[in-house]
Amino acid sequence: MDNSRSHLIKTLDIILIIGDPDITEEKMEALVAISTYLENETKIPKEACGARMGEPGEFLAYMATMTVDFLVIVLPILLFLTVLAEWTQICAILLMLVLLFSIAAKRFISSHYSLGGGTNSLRTNISSYRVSMMIVTCLCILAVDFQIFPRRYAKTETYGTSLMDLGVGSFVLGNALVSHQARNIASMKWKTALKSTSPLILLGFGRLVFTAGVDYQVHVGEYGVQWNFFFTLAAVSILTPIVNLPPQYCGILGSLILIGHQSCLMNGLNMYLLSDKRGLDFISQNKEGFFSIFGYWGIYLTGVQLGNYLFFGNHSTTMWRSNKWARTRVWILSLLFWLLTVFLDRHVERVSRRMCNLAYVTLVLAQNLQVLGILMLSDYIPASETSVLEKAFDRNLLGSFLLANILTGLVNLYADTLFASSARALVILVIYSFTLSAVTGLMDLYGIRLKFW
Numbered sequence: 001m002d003n004s005r006s007h008l009i010k011t012l013d014i015i016l017i018i019g020d021p022d023i024t025e026e027k028m029e030a031l032v033a034i035s036t037y038l039e040n041e042t043k044i045p046k047e048a049c050g051a052r053m054g055e056p057g058e059f060l061a062y063m064a065t066m067t068v069d070f071l072v073i074v075l076p077i078l079l080f081l082t083v084l085a086e087w088t089q090i091c092a093i094l095l096m097l098v099l100l101f102s103i104a105a106k107r108f109i110s111s112h113y114s115l116g117g118g119t120n121s122l123r124t125n126i127s128s129y130r131v132s133m134m135i136v137t138c139l140c141i142l143a144v145d146f147q148i149f150p151r152r153y154a155k156t157e158t159y160g161t162s163l164m165d166l167g168v169g170s171f172v173l174g175n176a177l178v179s180h181q182a183r184n185i186a187s188m189k190w191k192t193a194l195k196s197t198s199p200l201i202l203l204g205f206g207r208l209v210f211t212a213g214v215d216y217q218v219h220v221g222e223y224g225v226q227w228n229f230f231f232t233l234a235a236v237s238i239l240t241p242i243v244n245l246p247p248q249y250c251g252i253l254g255s256l257i258l259i260g261h262q263s264c265l266m267n268g269l270n271m272y273l274l275s276d277k278r279g280l281d282f283i284s285q286n287k288e289g290f291f292s293i294f295g296y297w298g299i300y301l302t303g304v305q306l307g308n309y310l311f312f313g314n315h316s317t318t319m320w321r322s323n324k325w326a327r328t329r330v331w332i333l334s335l336l337f338w339l340l341t342v343f344l345d346r347h348v349e350r351v352s353r354r355m356c357n358l359a360y361v362t363l364v365l366a367q368n369l370q371v372l373g374i375l376m377l378s379d380y381i382p383a384s385e386t387s388v389l390e391k392a393f394d395r396n397l398l399g400s401f402l403l404a405n406i407l408t409g410l411v412n413l414y415a416d417t418l419f420a421s422s423a424r425a426l427v428i429l430v431i432y433s434f435t436l437s438a439v440t441g442l443m444d445l446y447g448i449r450l451k452f453w
Contacts, residue, residue, distance in 0.1 A: 060447075062388065066433075066441040069389035074433050078139050083426060103381055113360060121379055123309060123384055124324040129372045130174045131393045135384045137167050138404035142432055145408075145417035146425040157221060158354060159276055165353040168229060169364035170204075171401075172236060172296050174301025181240065181247050185311050192240040197234045203402065204230035210409060221354065225278070227289025236300050247308035254301030261294040262358040266349060273355050287356055295356025299364060306333070327376040330369050330379045337366035389437060394446035399449065400440045407432055 080088050143149040145166060153163040176182065207228050211218050221227070245253055265273075273291060278284050310326045310333075344359035345351050351359040393400050411417065411432060420428070443449075 005021050008138070009445070020087055044449065054351070062445060065388045066392070068432055069387045073387060073389055074135060074437055075430070077135060078140075078143070078429055078433055081136075081139055081143055081150075081153065082429065083152075083422065085150045085153075104300060118198045122326055122376075125323060125372065125376045125378065126178060126311065127386070127394045128298070128375045128378070128390060129368070130178075130397060131390045132371070132375070133170050133174055134393055134397050134400060136163075137171065138436060139429070139433060140164050140167070141404060142408040142411060143429055144413060146421075146429070147418070148418055148422045148425040148429075155222065156353060158370075159350040159352045161353075165351075165360075166367055168232065168365060169296065169299055169353070169356070169360065171369050172233070172299050173303045173364055173368050176300040177307035177311065179300075179304055179307065181250065181304045182307030184308065193238050197237040200230050200234040204228055204234065207405070209217060221288065223289035223292075224238055224286030227286035232289060232293060232296055232444060236297050237390075239293075239297050240300060240304075247304050249305070250301040250308075251305030254298040254305070256296035257294055257301070258358050258361055261291075261298065261356075262349070265355055265357055270349070270352075292356035293363055295358075299356075299361050302361070302365065306369075323376060323379055327373060327379075330373045330376060334369035334373055334430070337362050337369065341366050389441065390435075392441045395444050396440060396449060399443060400436065403438055403439055407436060 080091065084091065095139070140149075140153065140163065144154050155164045156162050207230060208226055223232070243253060269291065273287055283290050310329055341351070341359055341362040344362060349357055349359060351357070351363050353360050411428060414427060417425070417428075
């Protein structure tokens with residue numbers, strides 16, 4: 001495999017050197033990108049090379065680094081979600097002051113410091129945003145089962161907002177921003193999309209069988225009786241290639257879908273979805289999951305156009321915007337979506353994750369763009385580097401989420417989470433989060449990737 005890649009790289013280089021009168025500027029950019037990508041892909045990471053060649057020193061050094069990353073990244077997030085929840089604002093202010101002091105000190109010491117704004121910085125910031133979203137999601141899905149987790153963070157029943165309400169919408173948007181469609185890469189046919197998303201469908205059925213087999217607690221008001229998160233992802237992934245629109249127009253279609261969905265909600269669909277009455281047919285049994293697909297599909301299509309506009313440009317499959325250019329527009333769009341959310345929540349319909357209405361969609365867009373905008377300010381921190389833990393999660397987002405679901409199920413099988421003391425709950429959550437981080441790191445170390453979407 002590596003030899004064939006090497007030959008392909010050489011062939012591309014020869015084409016670029018000799019020249020071809022039929023090669024346009026856009027084709028030339030694509031060839032350069034493919035050559036660079038393949039060259040990078042053929043390089044075996046130092047850590048993986050050491051582990052596979054039987055050098056325990058490299059493996060121990062990698063795991064030690066992973067442990068330090070866990071202590072300074074994951075553990076503080078876990079504490080702020082549980083025992084330090086009441087001190088979050090004060091700690092955030094103190095952390096902000098420390099960061100400002102650190103930035104000032106490093107910029108004063110380093111006379112050669114320059115503010116980053118290149119494509120690598122933008123790529124890193126987007127990865128950081130997606131990883132932070134995934135880590136918080138993985139921690140919350142187990143922590144919510146314990147009393148140590150504040151109820152204000154748990155999912156709302158009908159209307160309202162909470163931290164966990166943002167989970168599914170953020171996951172869909174995070175994938176849309178860097179999807180093939182956003183990068184102007186030719187989209188697959190719906191038959192191919194169905195085949196590529198078959199693992200998600202299998203995961204959905206697997207979760208259904210598992211929860212039914214062990215009598216696992218499932219809140220039917222979230223998705224329905226048989227529906228779950230994986231079915232929603234699969235549905236959105238299958239629907240998108242059917243329309244096969246350029247990314248510049250996906251947002252328009254997404255807006256039309258969202259407006260149509262909101263109109264149906266205001267004409268009686270919302271009462272049907274909020275009702276506890278269910279028929280015997282499949283749609284009635286899973287009405288929340290089925291009808292919310294249109295809202296999540298609208299999020300995805302809107303995210304495709306935003307990703308194309310903010311990060312990739314309208315006429316290039318390979319080029320990334322500069323971080324400075326994108327940062328300004330991300331903050332402007334975040335502010336506009338926040339204003340739109342306030343307006344919709346007060347004058348149209350209150351935010352509802354259960355129905356995935358228009359106000360919920362704009363809330364997801366506003367909150368996620370705000371988080372991304374904050375992470376983009378990392379350019380002001382001199383000599384900042386990406387942690388090993390972040391790289392591991394970034395290369396296996398869906399794999400880490402699947403692992404978190406498995407670990408959550410195991411914990412609920414063997415522990416009485418509802419009546420666990422605060423001390424016992426915290427110990428279980430620390431072990432769970434460390435296991436998740438360590439296994440994700442090992443998966444990255446040995447090149448295991450789970451990427452279906």
